[in-house]
Amino acid sequence: MNKMISISGERNTIIRDIIEKLLKEDKISAVLSLRKLKNGTIDYGLTTKVEYLGIVEPFYPLMPVNAGQQLSSFTPLSKPIAAIVKPCEFRAFVEMVKREQGLMKNFLIFTYSCSGVYPIKANIDQSAESKLEEYQTAAANLTIPEGVRDACRSCEHIHPMEADIFVSIAGEKDNNLKLYLQTEQAETMLKGYEMTEGSFDDEKLNKLLDERKIAKEEIFAAVDTSESGLDGLIDIFGKCVGCHGCNSVCPICYCVLCDFDSFNYDYNRPILEKELEQKGALRLPPDTLFFHLGRLSHMSFSCVGCGMCSDVCPANIPVAAVFKRTGENTAAMFDFVAGRSVKEEIPVMIYKEEEFPELGE
Numbered sequence: 558m559n560k561m562i563s564i565s566g567e568r569n570t571i572i573r574d575i576i577e578k579l580l581k582e583d584k585i586s587a588v589l590s591l592r593k594l595k596n597g598t599i600d601y602g603l604t605t606k607v608e609y610l611g612i613v614e615p616f617y618p619l620m621p622v623n624a625g626q627q628l629s630s631f632t633p634l635s636k637p638i639a640a641i642v643k644p645c646e647f648r649a650f651v652e653m654v655k656r657e658q659g660l661m662k663n664f665l666i667f668t669y670s671c672s673g674v675y676p677i678k679a680n681i682d683q684s685a686e687s688k689l690e691e692y693q694t695a696a697a698n699l700t701i702p703e704g705v706r707d708a709c710r711s712c713e714h715i716h717p718m719e720a721d722i723f724v725s726i727a728g729e730k731d732n733n734l735k736l737y738l739q740t741e742q743a744e745t746m747l748k749g750y751e752m753t754e755g756s757f758d759d760e761k762l763n764k765l766l767d768e769r770k771i772a773k774e775e776i777f778a779a780v781d782t783s784e785s786g787l788d789g790l791i792d793i794f795g796k797c798v799g800c801h802g803c804n805s806v807c808p809i810c811y812c813v814l815c816d817f818d819s820f821n822y823d824y825n826r827p828i829l830e831k832e833l834e835q836k837g838a839l840r841l842p843p844d845t846l847f848f849h850l851g852r853l854s855h856m857s858f859s860c861v862g863c864g865m866c867s868d869v870c871p872a873n874i875p876v877a878a879v880f881k882r883t884g885e886n887t888a889a890m891f892d893f894v895a896g897r898s899v900k901e902e903i904p905v906m907i908y909k910e911e912e913f914p915e916l917g918e
Contacts, residue, residue, distance in 0.1 A: 558754045559739055559754075559755065559756045560737075560738040560744055560752040560753070560755070561735060561736065561737050561753050561754070561755030562735070562736045562738065562747065562750045562753075563733045563734070563736075563753070564736070565733050565734075566732065566734065567732075568616060568724075568726070568734045569613070569614060569615065569616065571734045572613070572615050572616075572641065572724075572734075573610045573611070573613055576588045576590075576610060576613070576639060579639060579665075579746060580605075580607055581607065584746050585637045585638060585639045585665060585746075586605060586634075586636035586637060587604060587636075587638045587639070588603070588610075588613070588638065588640070589602075589627065589628070589638060589640040589641070589642070590604070590613045590614075590615045590640070590641040591613070591615055591616075591617045591619070591621075591641070593612055593614040594612065597686065598680055598681075599614065599617050599619045599621060599680050599685075600621050601621060601622060601624055601627060603631075603638075615667070616669065616726060617685075618672070618673065618675055618685060618688075618692050618702070618705070619674050619675055619677075619679065619680050619685055620643065620646070620677075620863065620864075621677065621680060622865070623645070623646050623806065623807075623808045623863050623865050624640065624642040624643070624646040624650075625642070625645075625646045625649025625650035625652075625653060625861075625863075626649070626806075628640060628642075628650045628653075628659055628664065629650065629658045629659035629811070634660075634662070634663040635663075636663065637663045637664065637665055638663065638664055639664075639665040639666075639667065640664055640665070640666050640667065641667040641668075641669075642666065642668055643668065643669070643671045643674070643863075644668050644669075644670075644671055644712075644714060644715055644716070644717050644720075645671075645714070645861045645862060645863040645864075645896075646863065647666055647717050647720050647896070648861040648896020648897070649808035649861045649863060650808070650896075651717075651719065651896040651897075651898070651899055652808070652809055652859045652861065652896050652903075653808060653811065654899055655899065655903055656811065656903075661899060664721075665721050665743070665746055666720045666721045667720070667721070667722045667724060668717055668720040668723060668724070669723065669724035669725070669726045670715050670716065670723075670724070670725055670727035670728070670762060671709075671712075671715065671726070671727070672692065672695060672696035672701070672702055672709075672765070673701065673702055673706060673709025673710065673712070674705060674706060674864075675704055676704075676868050677868050679704075688702070691703070696726060696727050696728075697727075697728065697729060697730045698728075699762065699764040699765040700764075700765065700768060701765070701768050701769065706867070706868060706877075707772075707776050707864065707867065707875070707877065707878060708863060708864025708878075708881070709864065710769060710772040710773075710776065711772050711773035711776050711862070711878075711881070712769060713766055713769055713770065713773070714861075714862075714894070714896070715727070715762055715765075715766070716759055716762070717896070717897075718897075718898075719739070719740075719899060720739060721738070721740045721742055721743040722739065722743045722747075723736070723737040723739055723757055725757060725761075727762060727765055728761050728762065737755065737756060738752070776875075776878050777878065777881075777882045779875065779878065780793060780878045780879045780882060781882075790846060791846060793874065793875070793879060794849050795845075795846075796872040796874055797842075797846075797848070797849065797872060798842065798845075798872055799842035799845050799848070801815065801817065801848070802866075802869040802870060803852075803865075803869065803870060804817070804848075804852065806865040806866060806869050807852075807865065808861070808863070808865075809856040809859050809860065809861075810855075810856060816851075817844070817848050817851065849876070852880075853879070853883055857880045857883045857884035858884045858887040858888045858891075858893065858895065858903075858904060859884070859896075860880045860881055860884040860895060861896045862877065862881045864877045865877075866880065887904075888904070890904075
């Protein structure tokens with residue numbers, strides 16, 4: 558049985574106080590968290606000094622970047638860092654750790670029952686601020702807040718079991734913030750707080766998960782190409798402008814230089830002339846569908862559904878829905894869930910001699 562801490566008060570203030578205590582006791586060297594700047598915009602910041610904690614807003618419903626990418630930049634560490642991240646961000650970091658792009662060592666991970674985030678444009682025009690009360694009401698009532706990303710509307714992985722501390726937000730209506738300590742490190746770090754026995758009950762989120770399951774079916778149905786095949790994919794990705802923004806923000810695509818950005822795909826005049834001579838017509842920019850199919854084959858099964866790819870797409874392509882649907886179908890064959898556990902090996906990195914024998918029959 559794990560330990561639980563219940564503290565009365567405003568949730569942001571409570572978290573700031575905990576981080577301040579950890580910093581003063583020299584148990585951590587910094588905290589990675591969302592911050593609300595003077596101009597009203599939200600960003601991720603690494604804070605080392607107590608006097609700067611006033612702008613920390615750990616539960617704000619925006620995701621400027623996937624923090625899983627940022628965590629990999631801080632490893633290896635000489636001193637522990639606390640990180641307050643959303644479940645999909647922690648799961649993204651788990652997948653990066655498996656790929657030797659980061660280490661769990663010396664992180665104190667806080668995550669929470671997230672009700673979703675608004676698109677990035679809500680950070681640019683600051684429209685999220687006017688929706689906070691509505692958002693908090695929906696979170697307390699275990700319903701999907703209006704206007705959050707499709708990726709959030711369809712997310713079913715709210716409680717990462719391997720995070721150090723899980724903070725219960727969704728479904729909570731009283732003024733007590735409940736923190737569930739899921740590791741020995743969490744208990745050691747928060748020693749001094751009054752603890753009781755208690756583990757988070759996942760059934761508490763069933764109402765929200767039922768709503769999200771319905772939303773996911775609708776979102777997946779809109780990108781179903783099982784009947785239309787390649788023509789259906791062309792219809793979906795035909796609007797692609799070749800910016801590769803989805804690649805840049807994806808925490809699973811970590812290559813320093815993507816092959817699609819290399820000279821191998823440098824369409825200079827002689828190559829274009831040769832292609833035109835052979836085909837008679839050529840789509841510009843070229844190879845956009847090949848780019849998306851390449852990414853799907855490389856990492857869709859490890860997609861954590863954070864939605865960053867769709868959010869930054871200038872052509873409004875539902876990239877996240879396609880990748881998540883494809884990835885879940887692929888991963889299901891291996892009983893694999895992206896980001897569920899550091900110990901759960903990536904299926905394509907495992908060789909089993911007798912795997913899928915029916916394909917050879």
